[in-house]
Amino acid sequence: MKRLMIASTLLALTCVTAYAGDENADRDARWRDVATSIFGERAIEDGSSMLKLTAPDSAMNAALVPISVELTGDRPVVAVSVVIDNNPSPLVGTFHLGPAFARQPLKMRVRIDEFTLVHAVAEAGDGKLYAVSRYVKAAGGCSAPDAVASTDALARMGKMQLRRERGLDASLVPAQLLISHPNYNGMQQDPKSGQYTPARYLEKVSVTVGGVKAFDLESGISMSEDPSISFTYHAKDGAAVEVKATDSSSATFSHHFDALQ
Amino acid sequence: MKRKAAATGTMALCVSALLLLASAATASAQDDAPPEPEGYWQGAMNGRVPATISGGTVIVTKDLAELIATEKPVLVDVVPAPRRPPGQTTGWLPLPHHNIPGSVWIPGLGSGVISTEMKDYAHRKLEELTGHDNTKPIVVYCRDNCWASWNAAKRVIVQGYPRVYWYPDGIEAWQDAGLSTKVVTPEGPGVE
Numbered sequence: 001m002k003r004l005m006i007a008s009t010l011l012a013l014t015c016v017t018a019y020a021g022d023e024n025a026d027r028d029a030r031w032r033d034v035a036t037s038i039f040g041e042r043a044i045e046d047g048s049s050m051l052k053l054t055a056p057d058s059a060m061n062a063a064l065v066p067i068s069v070e071l072t073g074d075r076p077v078v079a080v081s082v083v084i085d086n087n088p089s090p091l092v093g094t095f096h097l098g099p100a101f102a103r104q105p106l107k108m109r110v111r112i113d114e115f116t117l118v119h120a121v122a123e124a125g126d127g128k129l130y131a132v133s134r135y136v137k138a139a140g141g142c143s144a145p146d147a148v149a150s151t152d153a154l155a156r157m158g159k160m161q162l163r164r165e166r167g168l169d170a171s172l173v174p175a176q177l178l179i180s181h182p183n184y185n186g187m188q189q190d191p192k193s194g195q196y197t198p199a200r201y202l203e204k205v206s207v208t209v210g211g212v213k214a215f216d217l218e219s220g221i222s223m224s225e226d227p228s229i230s231f232t233y234h235a236k237d238g239a240a241v242e243v244k245a246t247d248s249s250s251a252t253f254s255h256h257f258d259a260l261q
Numbered sequence: 262m263k264r265k266a267a268a269t270g271t272m273a274l275c276v277s278a279l280l281l282l283a284s285a286a287t288a289s290a291q292d293d294a295p296p297e298p299e300g301y302w303q304g305a306m307n308g309r310v311p312a313t314i315s316g317g318t319v320i321v322t323k324d325l326a327e328l329i330a331t332e333k334p335v336l337v338d339v340v341p342a343p344r345r346p347p348g349q350t351t352g353w354l355p356l357p358h359h360n361i362p363g364s365v366w367i368p369g370l371g372s373g374v375i376s377t378e379m380k381d382y383a384h385r386k387l388e389e390l391t392g393h394d395n396t397k398p399i400v401v402y403c404r405d406n407c408w409a410s411w412n413a414a415k416r417v418i419v420q421g422y423p424r425v426y427w428y429p430d431g432i433e434a435w436q437d438a439g440l441s442t443k444v445v446t447p448e449g450p451g452v453e
Binding site for chain 2: 030033034037038060061062063086088089090091093113114115137139140141142185186187189196198199201203218219220221222248
């Protein structure tokens, strides 16, 4: 049996190499379709010298998959987009970066509907696009019911927290923004009634520090419920953080966080 | 064309090698599986599923490939279908749905609760697909770690079919084994 296992393992490994070609061609074709639907006909170059994308190889909870994008190198970047190629609505969101955004990891949690490539795309200051990708094995995240009962979710909708760390360098503040919002994508069924919960999700989130833009995020239904966005901002003495968010039902939520003293 | 012909031979060999590996890996993965719930599962559709289904038979990829080759079972895919929210602005490009060739795709049949309409539809559809022969094997599946197939398989068992097979590893395991798939459109009352 052992010898058979080794033989079949070797054979299987050979196969993976042999078939990777076709599989990669399918993934490339899907990425071209998705990229065109989001960025039009603009060329997208390899971004490995500008971006680092971190994602788990596989995730049990496909409704909450952690993704991190870090800008490496020193070329100016004006926007970062995260794309889940095989989701029905592939674009998680686009972060339009401002001067208060520090070049530290940008983290979020996303829904993944089936095994997929995840792309991070940077738009450089000159308008050119650069992308990197990773393959993630997770499935079922889009139809997963929300973890919080819907009455509770609606009651605390729009509540926000900003967790900040005090680093060695007082002018750079790592922060985690948590927004209570079910981000219903319209594909989740109420387990009791079997009815689909109507879609309602955050469309815009803007963060400023002392009036200076950190980022404006345009997002959609591939962002997980209770969006969590970790980023680092350039702080100034006494500068407060303002967060404004709008959802697809045109509800607006805003919060003011005092400066770290 | 030449490449395709050469690939088919290697393919068969690869499939057997992968299936052998897959069957060796399955047994140990089931040790910490949750028990079967009473009634239908009402929680999140994605997550660890039981190792068993009472009244039915759990099968792995190798068994399914054999069953298809020998008995032409009815194949029921219950992967939930994507639904576009009205007014959604960040783009909509659902991936064509691939499943095991010959399957009927009935999204929504595996939900915790189903409508009377869905119940009636499934009833009629299964009679049609089995040609009113209730001894015909029926295979139910969705994705890897997906409760929808457990619920749907249980519904088919409750409906009185004696040979129900549940394939919990789902379409991902089928594709991982290099087996062929086909693009299908959904049917039934769960379709928008």
